[in-house]
Amino acid sequence: MTNHESIAEVLHHAMRTRQPIAPLTSPESSSSLDVDDAYQIQQEMVRLILDADGGRPIGYKLGLTSKPMQEMLGVDQPDYAPVLSSMVFPDGHTVDLDRYIQPRVEAEIALVLGEDLTGPGVTPMQAWRAVDGAVAAIEMVDSRIQDWKIGLVDTISDLASSAATILASRVVPLDGWDPRLTGMVVSRNGRVADSGAGAAALGDPVGAVAWLANTLAPYGVTLEAGWFVMTGALHRAFPVEAGDVVRADFDRLGSVTVHFTRGQS
Amino acid sequence: MRAVSQAAAELHRARLDRVPVTPFTDRPDGLDIEAAYAVQAEGIALREAAGERVVGGKLGFTSEAMRRAMGVDSPNYGWLTDAMVVEDGEVDLGILIHPKVEPEIAFVLGSQLEGPGVTADDVLAATAQLAPCLEVVDSRYVDFRFRAADNIADDSSAGLLVLGDPVEASALEGVDLRLVGCVVTVDGAVVHTAAGAAAHGNPAEAVAWMANACGSPLLAGYVVIAGGLTPPVDLVPGRRVTVELDRIGSVGLLATKRGDPCPS
Numbered sequence: 001m002t003n004h005e006s007i008a009e010v011l012h013h014a015m016r017t018r019q020p021i022a023p024l025t026s027p028e029s030s031s032s033l034d035v036d037d038a039y040q041i042q043q044e045m046v047r048l049i050l051d052a053d054g055g056r057p058i059g060y061k062l063g064l065t066s067k068p069m070q071e072m073l074g075v076d077q078p079d080y081a082p083v084l085s086s087m088v089f090p091d092g093h094t095v096d097l098d099r100y101i102q103p104r105v106e107a108e109i110a111l112v113l114g115e116d117l118t119g120p121g122v123t124p125m126q127a128w129r130a131v132d133g134a135v136a137a138i139e140m141v142d143s144r145i146q147d148w149k150i151g152l153v154d155t156i157s158d159l160a161s162s163a164a165t166i167l168a169s170r171v172v173p174l175d176g177w178d179p180r181l182t183g184m185v186v187s188r189n190g191r192v193a194d195s196g197a198g199a200a201a202l203g204d205p206v207g208a209v210a211w212l213a214n215t216l217a218p219y220g221v222t223l224e225a226g227w228f229v230m231t232g233a234l235h236r237a238f239p240v241e242a243g244d245v246v247r248a249d250f251d252r253l254g255s256v257t258v259h260f261t262r263g264q265s
Numbered sequence: 266m267r268a269v270s271q272a273a274a275e276l277h278r279a280r281l282d283r284v285p286v287t288p289f290t291d292r293p294d295g296l297d298i299e300a301a302y303a304v305q306a307e308g309i310a311l312r313e314a315a316g317e318r319v320v321g322g323k324l325g326f327t328s329e330a331m332r333r334a335m336g337v338d339s340p341n342y343g344w345l346t347d348a349m350v351v352e353d354g355e356v357d358l359g360i361l362i363h364p365k366v367e368p369e370i371a372f373v374l375g376s377q378l379e380g381p382g383v384t385a386d387d388v389l390a391a392t393a394q395l396a397p398c399l400e401v402v403d404s405r406y407v408d409f410r411f412r413a414a415d416n417i418a419d420d421s422s423a424g425l426l427v428l429g430d431p432v433e434a435s436a437l438e439g440v441d442l443r444l445v446g447c448v449v450t451v452d453g454a455v456v457h458t459a460a461g462a463a464a465h466g467n468p469a470e471a472v473a474w475m476a477n478a479c480g481s482p483l484l485a486g487y488v489v490i491a492g493g494l495t496p497p498v499d500l501v502p503g504r505r506v507t508v509e510l511d512r513i514g515s516v517g518l519l520a521t522k523r524g525d526p527c528p529s
Contacts, residue, residue, distance in 0.1 A: 067456070183461065195462050
């Protein structure tokens with residue numbers, strides 16, 4: 001087993017047992033993993049999840065798309081991971097928190113592709129033409145690293161801290177409006193928790209899709225027609241408790257809701 | 266009453282001289298909210314006596330985070346005069362003490378609003394136009410530090426305002442202002458985003474709150490700015506700040522510092 005495989009095993013085990021592990025790259029550890037290693041570990045982790053749970057990739061997520069998050073981890077680029085069908089749920093879904101470690105939620109605009117998009121050289125305009133429309137979404141992130149003490153290598157390896165994606169069903173065509181300016185209000189148990197607009201995601205959610213297509217090009221990955229891209233949080237992620245109802249209302253896109261409980265599994 | 270007049274005169278002088286003062290709540294006599302609004306009213310009277318004209322109102326403390334930080338449970342209000350409206354988008358930092366800027370939604374009233382009992386629906390019905398706005402806030406207190414009552418006495422930190430081209434309210438019929446997106450850029454880079462709900466849960470509710478709280482009618486033609494949608498951005502010479510409001514429009518400012526500012 002390669003080093004990458006064994007680290008992926010450890011992360012996958014942490015995910016399944018809900019027992020978080022120490023950071024992969026703490027100052028005390030002797031490992032010298034870089035970003036390339038991290039994406040290889042991520043690929044191994046994807047394989048392990050698909051082997052265990054079935055399903056397939058049906059999109060991508062972008063992480064670290066906001067300046068504050070990038071500054072916190074000392075990076076100037078986002079990260080990404082495939083979204084797996086076993087981790088995607090419909091509007092109104094109830095999440096059993098016993099299945100996760102330290103989840104947080106963030107509302108995002110998901111963009112659905114109507115055409116394949118293959119980098120390099122994809123422009124925002126080409127991305128716009130390839131996008132079929134936008135969907136209201138909530139991402140629940142989780143970290144298999146203790147207390148969210150993540151560095152860049154940790155979060156990339158750990159499937160970009162993915163846990164669950166809740167997608168509304170309505171795809172709204174980008175017709176005469178700009179997702180960059182689209183407002184969103186997220187509420188927790190009926191009280192406004194935060195708000196944001198599309199530009200929080202890399203300055204432009206459509207530009208973020210172009211960035212992703214170009215970044216994946218060297219690996220021979222095409223963003224496929226029918227896939228969706230979670231373009232990044234529009235506000236600061238917040239933790240949730242059993243009994244919480246989190247709802248995100250988007251201008252033009254409508255709303256998406258997720259319920260949280262414990263002990264259903 | 267003499268204390269009220271003295272406080273108003275002191276703040277008026279601080280504004281003209283650009284020399285900040287110690288918060289009244291740090292002084293032995295203190296200041297309560299009621300007296301603070303009396304100081305604010307006297308301050309406005311001093312400015313009217315100097316030739317300024319009230320052209321609207323403003324909301325402050327419309328975010329729950331801000332209210333928690335200040336230990337208050339309601340927003341506050343202040344008044345805007347014609348001298349505070351920046352026409353060309355150039356903000357001369359030389360006439361301010363320690364300015365910051367916040368994006369807001371401006372309501373231009375087509376008919377008068379008079380409390381009590383004004384609702385958000387009444388506000389929308391009375392609104393002729395909506396405009397994007399950058400409010401330059403400033404504080405006449407040392408280090409921008411104050412308590413709730415000080416802030417009220419100081420006209421809710423009102424400084425200057427830069428208004429963009431308005432859109433007719435009739436063109437926004439059916440639009441939920443809570444969901445209108447707001448994007449703030451500094452020198453071209455996105456620094457904050459928000460939606461209308463960041464102002465008191467609903468900017469029209471914020472305006473209704475002022476109409477009910479301020480004890481005098483909000484007149485037709487007034488511009489009422491409904492509260493900051495994001496944390497403030499510091500202004501330094503050369504900095505360009507823009508706000509884009511979905512469906513409403515955008516406006517920008519350029520911070521400058523002229524060599525020898527001339528007080529009015």
